[in-house]
Amino acid sequence: MSSVALPAMSCRSSGEQVKEIRVCTNRTCRRQGSFQILETLTALAPPELRVTHCACLGRCGSGPNLVALPQGLILRHCATPSRAAEILFSLCGDGREASSSSAVTDALTALALTNNALSQIDAGNFSEAEALLTQALELKPYGGLHRIFKHRSVAKLGMLDYSGALEDISQALALAPNYSEPYICQGDVYVAKGQYDLAEKSYLTCLEIDPSLRRSKPFKVCFVFTLYLALKHRGPSLLRLASMSLAKMNAFSYNVII
Template identity: 45%
Template structure:
């Protein structure tokens, strides 16, 4: 007769399977969706705008925008040839802006929408450029350099993209071996942008590195609740398999 699967292993296996039933576990509290009064920015990534740099502008705006600004891609906005086109909605008003083809134009648009008191375009661009430099250093294996640059970015006190900065510094600190610091940064990213699934995945990675496998599972489940599509990604499946192996080992010493 087959033995029953240990509960912890059964839970982690469910992460890779069909959508889960609600489970009564201690989980990271997830914030509600953005309020209807939030600023929304939609970047056209349809064929013509994509060729004109729409995807790059989308990435730049996502890295520049404060948490109150919801940035996402969209389909054609009907002004082909004047792109990349960006639709922006603030309470009571919606407009389409053309020729938003660079990070600088995107930053100017955010400053226009939010006002200079809420968003400083020049400071945002400096922070974005430094973060990108740090992430390039991290990709090359220079985690110490990346960590120092990202700490510098945090010191700029720019209002946008901070969740991405803390996430990148968490990755750098994980590489260095500063696991408590990495966990603190992942949790700060969640505090800033609680509905950003990648921050929850990173929190799970740091908890996994600490040997806190059950809590890591909860963090991965939080990410899955926010974006069920990540279940299909190779990286998520690899996380689940790695976690399953650890839980099997823990249950079979």
Template identity: 40%
Template sequence: MAVSFSSYGFQTASPVSWRRWRAAASTVEEVEIRVCVNRSCGRQGSREMLAVLSALAPTGIAVTSCGCLGRCGAGPNLAVLPAGFLVSHCGTASRAAQLLADLCGSAFDPQRNLEAFTLRKKGENELEKGNAAEAEALLSQAYVCQGDVFLARGEWDAAEKAYSTALQLDPSIRRSKSFKMAVQHQREGRRRRERRRRRTIAGDQPSSSGPHGLPAPVGAR
């Protein structure tokens, strides 16, 4: 049985509502995107959108399937919780990527994320055809793109893993100037993180010095 749109209490998403949502979302631990996979939306490509969103969604955004959200003629339909937004006509990968950009703001680059996803799918298709060399080249590019995505978000360890995988697939990228710069940026970011961590740990340690930096009396330590 279809559930009416109004019974969910959703509002149609708009640029203004997204800006208001991002401004108030700092305390939200996790966002959930529910993709309708009922008959009508399914025929309009919602299952493909479920796969795309699941592949692109960054940490903190869960993607799940759900039943009818109403507005069947405007599918594929998605619900964004806890914002309470309904997004209609989300039937292309670029639309799905833009939705995540609307949710995440500048932390999510829709073009770069979509490029990584597209290259990965092409690489997987070539692998299925038995074209190993073409598949490795495409997958290496996909991992470089994914590393750039992680780099932009400050996820240094994930970026390192992606770049390392790209290098294993295609060692020739080691000579690329842009790849060298990206790896250097990743290493510098990780070093900055480690320095901050050490300063935090040092700041939490109880002081063993007395006034004016002199050693504290034994009984005071």
């Protein structure tokens, strides 16, 4: 593996697409802030780029360290969100004419607005969150747009703007068809509208994309409740379908929902 300390423009210009970035979260890099770097890269990454954590990449103390795959390019001293955004733009920038510095500034500003909006959502201030996320989208950051649309759909759902929430979900899925989280929000919107059959389909699609959700208790509880309501509306005789669906996802037994 090659190793560099500065962003490697050659990866983007060579035509070989970066498919994955791994961030060392071993003890030394963790103390140097690698989890914050992991969060920043995840938030700003384009949909086709996988960002995950990994074990030690060597040369402890010169991190946090990253590796870009399949090139095997190791990038060191990625200690700040700004540095992470610069590296990400150099590896996976969208080819826009704007300079690297302006693109990175816009991306970091959009990220700050998004994080503020998420705090507002947690506090129940949905209209404030929606306004902040709209500002973030207007900056047109080079990555993470699909996540911002998803977050804004959550804010719109909290505002009871169901059509607006579904529009943002469609935007998120158009950018990232295999992004599972919008399907959860889509299901939540349909539940709020009383459209339980559609909610069931959304949750099942989400599960197909991300089978690991089978181990998520909140998701299983939500899915079971929605499935029960959907089958109840179709008729008592169809409740038997719940057992088949739940068996597929290794969730709860049929006795949980009847």
